[in-house]
Amino acid sequence: MTSSILSAAFERHFGTAPALLLRAPGRINLIGEHTDYNDGLVLPAAIDKEIRFALRLNGTDRLRLAALDFDATYEVALAEVAPLPDGHWANYQLGVVAGLRARGATVPGFDCAFGGDIPGGAGLSSSAAVECGLAWGLNELLGLGLNKMTLAHICQTAEHAYAHVMCGLMDQFASLFGRAGHVVRLDCRSLAYEYFPLDTTACRLVLCNSGVKHALADSAYNQRRQECARGVEILRRHKPAIQSLRDATLPDIATAAAELGEVVARRCRYVVEENARVQALTAHLAAGHPLPEVGALLYASHAGLRDLYEVSCAELDVLVELARAAPGTFGARMMGGGFGGCTLNLVATEQVNDFVAFMTAGYQRQLGLGLETYVTTLADGVGALAG
Numbered sequence: 454m455t456s457s458i459l460s461a462a463f464e465r466h467f468g469t470a471p472a473l474l475l476r477a478p479g480r481i482n483l484i485g486e487h488t489d490y491n492d493g494l495v496l497p498a499a500i501d502k503e504i505r506f507a508l509r510l511n512g513t514d515r516l517r518l519a520a521l522d523f524d525a526t527y528e529v530a531l532a533e534v535a536p537l538p539d540g541h542w543a544n545y546q547l548g549v550v551a552g553l554r555a556r557g558a559t560v561p562g563f564d565c566a567f568g569g570d571i572p573g574g575a576g577l578s579s580s581a582a583v584e585c586g587l588a589w590g591l592n593e594l595l596g597l598g599l600n601k602m603t604l605a606h607i608c609q610t611a612e613h614a615y616a617h618v619m620c621g622l623m624d625q626f627a628s629l630f631g632r633a634g635h636v637v638r639l640d641c642r643s644l645a646y647e648y649f650p651l652d653t654t655a656c657r658l659v660l661c662n663s664g665v666k667h668a669l670a671d672s673a674y675n676q677r678r679q680e681c682a683r684g685v686e687i688l689r690r691h692k693p694a695i696q697s698l699r700d701a702t703l704p705d706i707a708t709a710a711a712e713l714g715e716v717v718a719r720r721c722r723y724v725v726e727e728n729a730r731v732q733a734l735t736a737h738l739a740a741g742h743p744l745p746e747v748g749a750l751l752y753a754s755h756a757g758l759r760d761l762y763e764v765s766c767a768e769l770d771v772l773v774e775l776a777r778a779a780p781g782t783f784g785a786r787m788m789g790g791g792f793g794g795c796t797l798n799l800v801a802t803e804q805v806n807d808f809v810a811f812m813t814a815g816y817q818r819q820l821g822l823g824l825e826t827y828v829t830t831l832a833d834g835v836g837a838l839a840g
Contacts, residue, residue: 454505454521454568454569454570456474456505456838456839459471459474459505459506459507459521459566459568459838460474460507462507462519462521462566462568463507463509463519463564463566466517466519466526466564466566467509467511467517467519467564467566469509470509471507471508471509471564471566472508472509472510472594473506473507473508473509473590473593473594473837474505474506474507474508474837474838474839475505475506475508475586475589475590475593475835475836475837475838476503476504476505476506476569476586476835476836476837476838477503477504477505477506477582477583477585477586477589477628477834477835478499478500478501478502478503478582478627478628478631478832478833478834478835479499479500479502479503479504479571479577479578479579479581479582479628480497480498480499480500480577480578480581480582480623480624480627480628480631481497481498481500481577481658481660481788481797481829482495482496482497482498482623482627482788482789482797483496483497483498483636483651483658483734483751483797484496484727484730484731484734484750484751484754484786485497485623485638485727485728485730485731486727486754486758486762486786486787486788486789487677487723487724487727487758487762487764487790488621488641488724488727488728488731489620489621489622489623489639489641490619490620490621490641490678490681491621491641491681491697491698491699491724492641492642492696492697492698492699492700493641493642493697493698493699493724493727493728493731494638494639494640494641494728494731494732495621495623495638495639495641495731496636496637496638496639496649496731496734496735497623497624497626497627497631497636497637497639498627498631498632498635498636498637498651498831498832499627499628499630499631499632499831499832499833499834500577500631500658500829500830500831500832501829501830501831501832502569502570502571502572502577502827502829503569503570503571503582503832504567504568504569504571504579504582504583504586505567505568505569505586505838506565506566506567506586506587506590507565507566507567508563508564508565508587508590508591508594509563509564509594510561510562510563510564510594510595511562511563511564512561512562513561513562514530514531514532514561514562515528515529515530515531515562516528516529516530516531516534516546516547516550516562516563516565517562517563517564517565518543518546518564518565518566518567519564519565519566519567520542520543520567520568521566521567521568522568522569523542525542527542527543529547531550531560531561531562534547534550534551535547536548536614536615537615539616539617544615544616545580545583545584545587545611545612545615545616546565546583546584546587547611547615548584548608548610548611548612548614548615548616549584549587549588549591549607549608549611550587550591551611551614551615552588552607552608552610552611552614553588553591553592553597553607555610556599556603556607558591558595558597558599559595560591560595561595563591563594565587565590567583567586567587569582572662572825572827574666574793574794575660575662575789575794575795575827576788576789576790576793576794576795577660577789577794577795578624578627578628578789580612580616580618580624581608581612581620581624581625581627581628582628584608584611584612584625585604585605585608585625585628585629585835586628586835588604588607588608589601589604589629589835589836592604593837601629601630601834601835602626602644604625604629605622605625605626605629605630606622606625608625609621609622609625612625617671618671618674618675619674619675619678620674621641622639622641622644623639623641626639626646627834628834628835629834629835630646630834631831631832631833631834632648632831632833632834633830633831633832633833634650634651634652634653634831635648635649635650635651635831636648636649636651636738636831637649638731638735641699642697642699647735649735649738649739650738651738651831653802653830653831654802655744655801655802656744656783656799656800656801656802657799657800657802657805657828657829658797658798658799658800658828658829658831659797659798659800659805659808659809659826659827659828659829660788660795660796660797660798660826660827660828660829661772661776661795661796661798661812661816661824661825661826662794662795662824662825662826662827663766663768663769663772663793663794663795663796663822664768664793664822664823664824664825665766665768665793665822666792666793666794667766667792667793670790670791670792670793671790673764673790673791673792674764674790674791677720677762677764680716680717680720681698681720681721681724683717684698684701684706684713684717684718684720684721685697685698685701687709687712687713687717688701688705688706688709688713688721690709690712691705691708691709692705698721698724698725699728701721701724701725702725703722703725703726706718706721706722706725719760719761719762719763720761720762722761723757723758723761723762724762726753726757726761727754727757730750730753730754733750734747734750737750744783744784744799744801745783745784747783747784747799748782748783748784748785748799749784750784751783751784751785751786751797751799752773752777752784752785752786754786755769755773755785755786755787755796758786758787758791759787762791764787764790764791764792765787765791765792766791766792766793767820768793768820768822769787769791769793769794769796771816771819771820772785772787772796772812772816773785773786773787773796775811775812775815775816775819776796776798776808776812778811778815779798779800779807779808779811779812779815780801780804780807780808780811781800781801781803781804781805781807781808782798782799782800782801782808783799783800783801784798784799785797785798785799795827798812805828809826809828812824812826813826
């Protein structure tokens with residue numbers, strides 16, 4: 454959606470030109486899945502799939518939204534902002550407004566039109582892009598002076614309170630802090646972060662969308678959080694210094710195995726091993742090691758998500774196994790919350806077309822399903838668009 458098309462759509466809905474145009478990207482996560490809400494390490498990047506926004510203060514006490522991609526509108530008095538039924542698309546923006554006000558900001562009436570090309574249900578965090586774009590835009594329009602980390606926390610709280618998904622901070626952080634040509638390692642405990650270049654001349658990150666999103670995804674996500682919290686509670690009895698799974702080791706888990714039980718022990722083991730994989734992968738990137746070494750960690754991550762954390766599904770597993778035989782593949786894994794969405798594939802640049810053809814034919818042959826693929830470029834985080 455070009456700036457001129459976005460501006461015209463805004464004017465059609467609201468009768469005047471927008472005051473601010475901006476973009477908020479989706480994200481991939483190279484490695485470090487389900488570690489963010491365990492105080493762990495993640496390695497996301499913003500990508501060139503994004504939501505674009507047009508904004509203007511409207512001089513009233515009302516919030517007016519226009520979702521351009523599905524031709525829907527929503528309007529409410531600011532005094533009446535409250536969560537809508539689960540699944541309503543406006544909850545993300547309403548949660549941001551509530552979060553800004555909880556921080557002491559005065560949010561007057563405004564108009565917002567938005568739309569983009571982040572495929573829904575693909576695990577690319579379209580919801581975080583919607584949240585972060587609005588939060589950044591209002592911060593600019595109102596001169597609130599909030600820094601990007603504060604905005605990320607406001608957006609995370611919006612997801613918790615209004616969408617009822619108890620996400621970690623990674624998705625919002627990546628949308629706001631992305632840097633073109635880089636992945637960024639975030640320590641979800643200290644919030645320290647460091648950028649690592651990922652040279653996409655030698656490789657590309659190709660997303661294969663399974664095309665499925667199983668209904669249990671959100672409930673299972675919240676259940677995994679509860680299982681991890683239960684694991685910490687038990688581990689602390691043996692070692693009080695353990696405040697989160699970030700502090701645990703594999704020997705700690707082995708010591709408490711009987712009390713943890715088989716399922717919770719598997720969850721804990723996965724998180725500890727995944728944090729170690731993030732450290733190993735960034736060491737490879739920093740040292741300029743060959744891409745197969747990076748790719749091997751992606752395969753190992755998928756095995757852990759499938760066997761220990763149990764958030765994969767048949768479609769994702771088929772795609773990862775197909776990728777092992779596909780031309781140019783260095784590594785592959787499921788990405789995101791699980792039970793559908795995309796696999797992330799590290800593919801030699803010169804073989805991307807052959808890879809896509811192989812995967813498309815194989816997915817159709819094995820499961821009778823069509824395959825959407827996206828060849829991504831690593832992009833900057835949220836920012837203004839030229840008018």
